Amino acid sequence: xxxxxxxxxxxxxxxxxxxxxxxxxxxxxxxxxxxxxxxxxxxxxxxxxxxxxxxxxxxxxxxxxxxxxxxxxxxxxxxxxxxxxxxxxxxxxxxxxxxxxxxxxxxxxxxxxxxxxxxxxxxxxxxxxxxxxxxxxxxxxxxxxxxxxxxxxxxxxxxxxxxxxxxxxxxxxxxxxxxxxxxxxxxxxxxxxxxxxxxxxxxxxxxxxxxxxxxxxxxxxxxxxxxxxxxxxxxxxxxxxxxxxxxxxxxxxxxxxxxxxxxxxxxxxxxxxxxxxxxxxxxxxxxxxxxxxxxxxxxxxxxxxxxxxxx
Numbered sequence: 001x002x003x004x005x006x007x008x009x010x011x012x013x014x015x016x017x018x019x020x021x022x023x024x025x026x027x028x029x030x031x032x033x034x035x036x037x038x039x040x041x042x043x044x045x046x047x048x049x050x051x052x053x054x055x056x057x058x059x060x061x062x063x064x065x066x067x068x069x070x071x072x073x074x075x076x077x078x079x080x081x082x083x084x085x086x087x088x089x090x091x092x093x094x095x096x097x098x099x100x101x102x103x104x105x106x107x108x109x110x111x112x113x114x115x116x117x118x119x120x121x122x123x124x125x126x127x128x129x130x131x132x133x134x135x136x137x138x139x140x141x142x143x144x145x146x147x148x149x150x151x152x153x154x155x156x157x158x159x160x161x162x163x164x165x166x167x168x169x170x171x172x173x174x175x176x177x178x179x180x181x182x183x184x185x186x187x188x189x190x191x192x193x194x195x196x197x198x199x200x201x202x203x204x205x206x207x208x209x210x211x212x213x214x215x216x217x218x219x220x221x222x223x224x225x226x227x228x229x230x231x232x233x234x235x236x237x238x239x240x241x242x243x244x245x246x247x248x249x250x251x252x253x254x255x256x257x258x259x260x261x262x263x264x265x266x267x268x269x270x271x272x273x274x275x276x277x278x279x280x281x282x283x284x285x286x287x288x289x290x291x292x293x294x295x296x297x298x299x300x301x302x303x304x305x306x307x308x309x310x311x
Contacts, residue, residue, distance in 0.1 A: 002030055002031070002125050002126050002127065002147045002150065003030075003031045003032075003125040003126070003127050003128075003129060003143065003146070003147055003196070004031065004032045004033075004034060004085040004125035004127070004128050004129070004199075005023060005031055005032070005033045005034065005129050005130075005131055006034045006035075006036065006078065006081035006082070006085065006128060006129070006130050006131070007019055007020070007023075007033065007034070007035045007036070007081075007130075007131050007132060007133060008035075008036045008037075008038070008074060008077040008078060008081065008130075008132055008133065009035065009036070009037050009038070009040065009044055009048075009132075009133035010037065010038035010039075010040050010044075010071075010077075010133075011038075011040045011041060011042045011044060012040075012042075012044065012133045012134055013040070013042045013043040013044045013046075013047050015133040015134030015242070016035075016037075016044050016047050016048065016133040016134075017047045018134065018136050019131060019132070019133050019134065019135055019136055020035075020047065020048070020051040021136075022131075022136035022137040023062070023131070023137060024051065024054065024055065024058075024062075025140045026137065026140060026141075026142070026143045026144075027140055027141050027143070027144055028141075028143035028144040028147055029060040029061075029062060030147075031062055031063070031125065031143065032062070032063035032064070032065065032085070032125060033062050033063070033064050033065075034064075034065050034066070034081045034084050034085055035048055035051075035064070035065070035066035035067075036066070036067060036071070036077045036078075036080050036081045036084075037066065037067065037068035037069075038068075038069075038070065038071045038077055039068055039069055039070045039071075040068065044068075044133075045068050048066050048068070051064070052064055052066065065084055065091055066091070066095060067080070067084075067091045067095045067096060067097045068095050068096075069095070069096050069097060072209055073209060073212060074212070074213070074215070075207035075208065075209045075211065075215035075216075076209045078130065078207050078215075078216075079206045079207055079209065080097060081130075082128065082202055082203075082206060082207075083099065083206075084097070085125065085128055085199070086199070086202075086203055087100065088100050125199065126150065126198070126199055127150060127156070127196040127197060127198055127199060128196070128197045128199060128202050129146070129195075129196050129197070129238075130192045130193065130195075130216075131193060131239060132193070132242075134242040134244075135193050135239050135240060135241055135242055136239060136240045137238070137239055137240075138161060138237045138238060138239050138240060139237075142236065142237070142238060142239075145236050146158070146196060146236060146238060149196075149232065149234045149236065150196065151232055152198070153198065153230045153231055153232040154197070154198045154201045154223065154229035154230045154231065155195055155196065155197060155198070155201075155223075155224070155229060155230070155231045155232070156195070156196040156231075156232045156234060157175050157190065157194055157195050157196075157231055157232070157233050157234070158194050158195075158196075158233075158234050158235075158236040158237065158238040159171055159172045159173070159174060159194055159235070159236065159237045159238065160172050160191050160193050160194045160237065160238060160239050160240070160241040161237055161239070161240045161241065162241050162243050163240055163241065163242055163243065164242075164243045164244055165244060169243070171237060172191065172194060174233060174235050175190075175231075175233045176233060177231070177233075180224050180225070180231060181225070182221070182225050182265070182269065182273070185217075185220065185221055185224070185225055186257070186261075186273055189217045189220065190217075190220050191241055192216045193238060193239045193241045194238050194239070194241075201223060201229060205219050205222065205223065207219060211256050211260070212252065212256065213252055213253055213256060214253060214256035214257055214260055217256075217257060217260065218260045218263075218264065221260065221261075221264055221265075222264055226264060226265075261273055
């Protein structure tokens, strides 16, 4: 099995329906789909059950495991998905989970999926991929492209098509090796919907649950900037990314990144970024202007004229 897709959801029935539908039609079938629901009170669980039922009758069914239980936020839910993928957490008949004491213990994943005729399987794909409720895979064949790009790198990074309130606002750029500096991570980060993560690397890091929206950013900074993880960049649009979620809270995002930098970076490096942080949006604006020479010249002419008028 090449890939474990992890989807987290809470009270987003229409979002989870869209996400599951995009996985169900994939031409590549050798995946496991792990769905973590945070004890939703809307019809989300019914949507998941319908997905599971339709999958059983499919000519080429996916491996599906899901649970619905309370959690302590987005990163606690993501960690549960990782633990299931790694075989460290199992799901019982009531779709509740428990940690496995023996990390090497195998369990009957097929029983969890409702198929009692199959044998015991070892959990986990070679790579993990997070596709949140409300996001959708970019095409019916994109998993084939994604799996075809795997080469043993710690991260395989593609692109995402961002949507806000039902309107496409653009496709993220194709990354290059130079983009993974602390400076660029500080300004932009990486969408986890655009990243395939090697199982052995993800096993080293569970997400820090004390952060509400920047736990994945901390993971990328630690593994890429600090520990020099290997990266392969591919010109493939992995998913349609819904930007209306909690991570769109810019003020909270900056506050968390401030605290994370103090935690994971040497003080001499962190202090430089902490001085810039209060002017974060001004830095973003200037960076954009420097990357677009025509608009930069217009900006310079306009500000020069403004200073002359003020005199």
